[in-house]
Amino acid sequence: MRTRPTTRALQYLAVLAYLIFLGFPLLWLISSSLKSPREFASVTPSILPKHVDFSNYTDALSEQGLVRGLVNSLQISIYSTILVLIVALPVSYALARFRSRLRPLTNGWILVSQVFPVILIVIPLFMILRPLHLTNTIPGVVIVYMVWSLPFALWMLQGYVAAVPRELEEAASVDGASRLRTIVSIVMPLLRPGLIATAMFTFISAWNEFFFALVLLQDPQLKTLPLVLARFVGAEGQVQFGPLAAASVLATVPSLVFFAFLQRRLTSGLLSGAVKG
């Protein structure tokens, strides 16, 4: 279909507006993180830093709490990702392959867990974990994250499992391979992209999570990166914008890496889940 020049011009104008709305905040954050303290104090802020200055990053990384937050977040995200994969793989296999009575129940639970406000869950969770001495501990947060990223992980992986042709498995079992053997040597290799995508999703959702961490982690030694950052902007006196911006950029890096990897596959993965779900 031909497009009239005026329509074209309007379209480019609209794209420009979207690019500014979506991109400018990011540009500003990154440029703020690269400005020297002196440039920050200037009355007329410029969009790009006049001199690129990495002192905000060194300042941020010399901050004790921030580095500890980074390490805590990394630990929690890695552990919960591993746990989710271990648990989600057999379940999503069963969901995609068997017509079990547990299947509608699981799908119902996936739905319910989306609708209910977390406040209803976090209070009882707190009351369950405290007598077990799991509040204020990393394992406590890890198992909570595991359970709460499970719905989405199942939803995604299910689609990937369903995409593995059933005939391959049947052929293997005709050749005398056991079910477990079939899963390990036939299904798993084909599921690699799905497993990677699910792992990254789980990692990012644990890395970004705020609410459960806020309630479950009171000990300053254990606070995750989002908690540390949130406390910086809180009512704790003078805020140093430069290091704060630098730390924020650092906290976004894992997500950006994730998207560089997955830009294409992301949408197709979501859709394959949607089609099956």
Add this chain to the structure above:
Amino acid sequence: MTATLTAPTQVQKPGKPKQNREAIFLFLPALLPVLILSVYPLIRGIALGFTDARAGLHVETKFVGFDNFSKLLHNNLFWDSFRIGVIWTLSVTILQFVAALGLALLLNTDIKFRGVARTLALIPWAMPPVVVAIMWRLLLHPTNGPVNEILQNLHLTDHPINFLGNFSTALPAVIVVGIWVGMPMTTVTLLAGLQGIDRTLYEAAAVDGAGAWSQFWNITLPQLRTVIVAITSLDMIWNFNSFGLVYVLTAGGPGGKTMLPMLFAYNEAFRYGNFGMAAAMGDVMVVIIILFLFFYLRNRLRSEA
């Protein structure tokens, strides 16, 4: 587990009773944590709303029936927070949808810069909500922020505006941030829906002399209906339950002008220790969401039939 390991498995058809047992083995590792940390807390949480539970290790809890709910009925702050929650949810969901639909339509044409726009459109989604909030606090800062700088240079205002600190601007400012965060997911979903529409429908319409506008109303929107209903329902739930973003942006201030229901309930539970009361608020939120979805989906589905 050993049985499944050793027994030679035949090619099985779905639905056999033996398969059910095997399926249960596969479910087992997930079942226990999910029951203890998700299903049980959910039921317990709903029930807590009918008790006078408080924070603290050895506090006695007793059943109080609908006491909490009748107290909530007379709590003006709670109603204010609900009103704010509804305004927030509807404005963010609707505006986000309109903005996302526009972007998705543009991305679906043969326009240049599509790749850049698509990548940019996805980034906000992956950013930690806390970082998004910090970023917008920098942007909207009354003395150092670029937004005020630009407005002053354009002579739209003669004095810096404290967007997040003013009674009248706080909620609109927070809504803009909410739109920014939620646009990516909505755009990607709508774009996927657009790409699924049969091209020949447009060709047929063009032959019949239908313009772009009438094609949009008569083909694009009806074809997208299911996707639209699905994504707006999800957006509505997510927005109504959102917490971290506004907690860091304004913490509910100034003067409670951005006190979303989740923030209100969080304060009630973990600042004042009224677990029972907070759970009752959660119960009310669930009922509202379910009612809302019920009416929304019923109307949508009926008009589809």
